[in-house]
Amino acid sequence: MEQRHLSLLIFSGEYDKALAAFILANSAREIDMSVTMFFAFWGLTMLRDPEKMSLEDKTLYEKMFSVMTPAGARELPLSNMNMAGLGKGMLVEMMKESETPALVDFVRGARHKGVNFKACRLSMEVMGIKQEELLPEVEVVNAMNYLEDAMQANIQLFI
Amino acid sequence: MEQRHLSLLIFSGEYDKALAAFILANSAREIDMSVTMFFAFWGLTMLRDPEKMSLEDKTLYEKMFSVMTPAGARELPLSNMNMAGLGKGMLVEMMKESETPALVDFVRGARHKGVNFKACRLSMEVMGIKQEELLPEVEVVNAMNYLEDAMQANIQLFI
Amino acid sequence: MEQRHLSLLIFSGEYDKALAAFILANSAREIDMSVTMFFAFWGLTMLRDPEKMSLEDKTLYEKMFSVMTPAGARELPLSNMNMAGLGKGMLVEMMKESETPALVDFVRGARHKGVNFKACRLSMEVMGIKQEELLPEVEVVNAMNYLEDAMQANIQLFI
Numbered sequence: 130m131e132q133r134h135l136s137l138l139i140f141s142g143e144y145d146k147a148l149a150a151f152i153l154a155n156s157a158r159e160i161d162m163s164v165t166m167f168f169a170f171w172g173l174t175m176l177r178d179p180e181k182m183s184l185e186d187k188t189l190y191e192k193m194f195s196v197m198t199p200a201g202a203r204e205l206p207l208s209n210m211n212m213a214g215l216g217k218g219m220l221v222e223m224m225k226e227s228e229t230p231a232l233v234d235f236v237r238g239a240r241h242k243g244v245n246f247k248a249c250r251l252s253m254e255v256m257g258i259k260q261e262e263l264l265p266e267v268e269v270v271n272a273m274n275y276l277e278d279a280m281q282a283n284i285q286l287f288i
Numbered sequence: 289m290e291q292r293h294l295s296l297l298i299f300s301g302e303y304d305k306a307l308a309a310f311i312l313a314n315s316a317r318e319i320d321m322s323v324t325m326f327f328a329f330w331g332l333t334m335l336r337d338p339e340k341m342s343l344e345d346k347t348l349y350e351k352m353f354s355v356m357t358p359a360g361a362r363e364l365p366l367s368n369m370n371m372a373g374l375g376k377g378m379l380v381e382m383m384k385e386s387e388t389p390a391l392v393d394f395v396r397g398a399r400h401k402g403v404n405f406k407a408c409r410l411s412m413e414v415m416g417i418k419q420e421e422l423l424p425e426v427e428v429v430n431a432m433n434y435l436e437d438a439m440q441a442n443i444q445l446f447i
Numbered sequence: 448m449e450q451r452h453l454s455l456l457i458f459s460g461e462y463d464k465a466l467a468a469f470i471l472a473n474s475a476r477e478i479d480m481s482v483t484m485f486f487a488f489w490g491l492t493m494l495r496d497p498e499k500m501s502l503e504d505k506t507l508y509e510k511m512f513s514v515m516t517p518a519g520a521r522e523l524p525l526s527n528m529n530m531a532g533l534g535k536g537m538l539v540e541m542m543k544e545s546e547t548p549a550l551v552d553f554v555r556g557a558r559h560k561g562v563n564f565k566a567c568r569l570s571m572e573v574m575g576i577k578q579e580e581l582l583p584e585v586e587v588v589n590a591m592n593y594l595e596d597a598m599q600a601n602i603q604l605f606i
Contacts, residue, residue, distance in 0.1 A: 133598065138445065140308055145488055149458055149605075152569065156590035162598075170304055190382045220573075223508045227572045251311065254386045255379075272315035280292065280321075280442040283598040286456065286605040287308075287445040297604065299467055329463055349541045410470065413545045414538075431474035439451065439480075439601040446467075446604040 133162040136282035138275065142171025142199065143208035144217050144232060150288045151235035158242040165282070166239070167275045168267075169249035172288075173256065175202045175236075176248060176263045183262060191257025198256075202232050240266065247275065292321040295441035297434065301330025301358065302367035303376050303391060309447045310394035317401040324441070325398070326434045327426075328408035331447075332415065334361045334395075335407060335422045342421060350416025357415075361391050399425065406434065451480040454600035456593065460489025460517065461526035462535050462550060468606045469553035476560040483600070484557070485593045486585075487567035490606075491574065493520045493554075494566060494581045501580060509575025516574075520550050558584065565593065 135157040139150050154164045168176050179201040184192050199205050207217040224231060230238075240246075246267045253259070253269065260269055279285045294316040298309050313323045327335050338360040343351050358364050366376040383390060389397075399405075405426045412418070412428065419428055438444045453475040457468050472482045486494050497519040502510050517523050525535040542549060548556075558564075564585045571577070571587065578587055597603045 135594065136443075140305065140447075146458070149487060152590055153594070157594055160591050160594060162594065169308060188382075188385055190378055190385065193378070194382065219508055219511070223506075223512065223573050223575070226506055226508065227575075229569065229573050251388065255382050255388050257382070257386075272311050273319050276294070276312070276316055276319060276321065276443065282443075284454075284594065284600075284603045285443045285445060286603060287447050288458075288605050295602075299464065299606075328467060347541075347544055349537055349544065352537070353541065410547065414541050414547050416541070416545075431470055432478050435453065435471070435475055435478060435480065435602065441602075444602045444604060446606050 132281065132283070133160070134282040135162045135164045136279040136285040137164070137166045138279070138285070138287045139166055139168045139172035139175070140170050141208065141288060142174045142205060144205040145208050145220065146288050147175050147202060147205055148232050148235065151232065151239055153286070154239045154244045155235055155242065158239070158244060162283075163245070164239075165245040165247060165278050167247045167249065167270070167278070169252045171198075173248055173252055173258055173263075174199045175205055176246065176267055177201045177258070178262065178264055179203070181262050183259070186259075187257045194256055202236050205232070240264070247278075249275070291440065291442070292319070293441040294321045294323045295438040295444040296323070296325045297438070297444070297446045298325055298327045298331035298334070299329050300367065300447060301333045301364060303364040304367050304379065305447050306334050306361060306364055307391050307394065310391065310398055312445075313398045313403045314394055314401065317398070317403060321442075322404070323398075324404040324406060324437050326406045326408065326429070326437070328411045330357075332407055332411055332417055332422075333358045334364055335405065335426055336360045336417070337421065337423055338362070340421050342418065345418075346416045353415055361395050364391070399423070406437075408434070450599065450601070451478070452600040453480045453482045454597040454603040455482070455484045456597070456603070456605045457484055457486045457490035457493070458488050459526065459606060460492045460523060462523040463526050463538065464606050465493050465520060465523055466550050466553065469550065469557055471604070472557045472562045473553055473560065476557070476562060480601075481563070482557075483563040483565060483596050485565045485567065485588070485596070487570045489516075491566055491570055491576055491581075492517045493523055494564065494585055495519045495576070496580065496582055497521070499580050501577065504577075505575045512574055520554050523550070558582070565596075567593070
């Protein structure tokens, strides 16, 4: 009867933080926790389907935003700007060498394992991101929906 | 009898993260959750009242810090340094276009709705910020007070 | 009988965030909370023992990573890149002036007070960090172990 639920609020749009979030989500499913990932602000960029990007019906700022931000998980930059020479390419190579799956593999895993994907409606309105640009199983909700779900979780993290 | 309490530790001093925090705080009050926001380190800069900044009784470093860091919510920078052209001005314009209130409106909302504001004493001592420079309802507490409150919360986030 | 447990996931490798984490860990021990700190990604760099760094048995990328990332808590950079002139040296001076202990003191305090240190196995494999390079009491675990421990905690934070 014990409830086991993980709630992740994904605010950041960076490769390494997304990796941490999706590794947690996959691991939680493997120990029978239900998982909700709520994507807001920069986090929304990793839910975009690169095939479905559209510039129609967008204001000038929304078009600029669409073009300048990453189109999907593969394009996310690295969070850590402090390590001069250490770029995302190097991290990706190091992951290959240690036979660690890439971010897109962890995203695919989370989708197959039934992780719940939610997108923040207000962020989408501000950034001009439309539901049809996102992965099809994403549900668009608001901050109150997030809070009601997170209150039921054993673990809540802001990433 | 069910307790509904949200605890936010605001460490970051950036416009977009502050926005996320204050949207969560306002939304939580709308579904009858009590809310405590504990501001530490860079987060303290958004509690400053721009009218009340003072350089008196400060060491040289504290004066430099006062002048170089944002004086209140309006001046916060953007967290995401990766998107070359995407500045805070653009985000603020996009928020206006989608008729989203600005950060200062969400701060005002949180104050009116009875969100509890706490400031970290140790951070204030290190940064040379005095209580009279902050919004008047801010209570100065320590990390142990934060933990005791957060333990009673259904949701705790580090932002 | 009341359980009081704090779970910190340390993802970031920056001086100010590490300071926040270790101040929380020390404060929690002072009010009789048990504490687990789980270090992943950049967070692992602060667990390194500068005396024990080794380049043996490492790939080229792992060697580059070893040399370019901080060797222990003392070398961590500052998270906030937005404040032009405000560097880590200035923060360290301001801490001295207010007679606040340095990060290494808080790390020492956490070790003496029985905080549990865990390191993420997958991150270590990707980054080529070996157990013998870390502080001796660090236990190497995986994300599922982290989740099981965090589920028992009253407070979980991602830092």
